[in-house]
Amino acid sequence: QLQASGGGSVQAGGSLRLSCAASGRTFGAYVGGWFRQAPGKEREFVSASNWSGSRSTYADSVKGRFTISRDNAKNTLFLQMNSLKPEDTAVYYCAGTRKIWQTAITDFHEYEYWGQGTQVTVSS
Secondary structure, X not given: OEEEEOOEEEEOOOOEEEEEEEOOOOHHHOEEEEEEEXXXXXXXXXXXXXXXXXXXXXXXXXXXXXXXXXXXXXXXXXXXXXXXXXXXXXXXXXXXXXXOOOOOOOOHHHOOXXXXXXXXXXXX
């Protein structure tokens, strides 16, 4: 079970840190990912990290502003979001998959486990 938290409302240029806590399983064995879905739009990839955190990938729209990290001892995945823009407004979901990271796993269909989502609203 994944529990996402840390969303909120900020002004453009602000920062938020999302957390995703895993219970009932060892998150360290999973590729962890973040996705987002804005109203009327499809769910889109944001970022993903392999189990050790040594490999990560980002959507072009967030590259240089967002940072994914993880603390496997605490079974938690993080997404630090800086320089937020109004277009970052969405519900953010964390996800996990036991698939092996051979190439970056950016398709949400590849993830078996999902958190409930946390709302991020960025005002201009």
